[in-house]
Amino acid sequence: MKDSENITTPNPIKEMDLVQSRVLSENKTRVSYLKGENIFKQGAFAPYVIYVVEGLVKVYLQTGIEKQINISLAKAGDFLAFSSIFGENIHTYSTQALTDCEICMIEKETLKDLLLKNPEFALEITSKNYRNERHLFEIIKNVSYKQMRGKLASSLLYLSQEEFLKENVFKFLTRQEIADFASISTESAIKFLKEFEKEKIIQLKGKDISILNQEKLESISKNG
Incomplete structure (x- = not known):
């Protein structure tokens, strides 16, 4: 630095x-x-x-x-x-x-x-911290209640926010890092990413991930 x-x-x-x-x-x-x-x-x-x-x-x-x-x-x-x-x-x-x-x-x-x-x-700072607090509650729900598909779906939705996509975020994330956002193993993350692709929910191209069916992904996240 x-x-x-x-x-x-x-x-x-x-x-x-x-x-x-x-x-x-x-x-x-x-x-x-x-x-x-x-x-x-x-x-x-x-x-x-x-x-x-x-x-x-x-x-x-x-x-x-x-x-x-x-x-x-x-x-x-x-x-x-x-x-x-x-x-x-x-x-x-x-x-x-x-x-x-x-x-x-x-x-x-x-x-x-x-x-x-x-x-x-x-x-303004208080507002930012409130949004961060809401995200922490989502993480707790992910870890405590959701199955692995739901955990991964929630993480993909979070990482696909417009401000992150502007930075080409998936270009910088390894599959292990995506798994760590979902609190699942790397092997499970790779497996479910391929499943989501087969179901035409996402598109995989190298490291890049594009969401094709956000409504379906949100449903998996909610019910996962």
């Missing part, structure tokens, strides 16, 4: 007034990460809030020596380690650059002060 100078303030940060924006600029560092690099690790000290400027970041839980559950993808405009401003000093999950990324490391107290002084900014 490498540090960058002369940083500009990204959305939604740039929408704050000039004084607040200048304060933030003086208390952040912009860093470049190459695809595959770890940004921070579960259990490590959390000195900063992370803001994704560009690229996709894989967010995951390490559940064993060689086992993990992929929780979500963070995209441009998303915050990571946000709970650190409320006293959570240890990272509760790990992150890795799925693509080449640009991120900002922001001083926790600086961001906390800006949230208190800028209600609109605080409301």
Whole structure:
């Protein structure tokens, strides 16, 4: 990774007034990460809030020596380690650059002060965190109640959101990583992907996956 100078303030940060924006600029560092690099690790000290400027970041839980559950993808405009401003000093999950990324490391107290002084900014961040919370509930349902086809269908629907497809997300995901999003084995993921293709629900072309019948996939996800 490498540090960058002369940083500009990204959305939604740039929408704050000039004084607040200048304060933030003086208390952040912009860093470049190459695809595959770890940004921070579960259990490590959390000195900063992370803001994704560009690229996709894989967010995951390490559940064993060689086992993990992929929780979500963070995209441009998303915050990571946000709970650190409320006293959570240890990272509760790990992150890795799925693509080449640009991120900002922001001083926790600086961001906390800006949230208190800028209600609109605080409301926008709260809204993002609410959407993330809903996704976490979906993960719990996947792990606890759904069969493997339903788990995989839910993961494909999540990964096929427009903002991820714009980044050609499947180009950067291995079959194992897709399996880790669904909390199933790699072998099972490959098997059910082929089944979905035979049923004309999806189309496989190399690493790329295209959804042909979203209604059917949603039905499998719901009833799986």
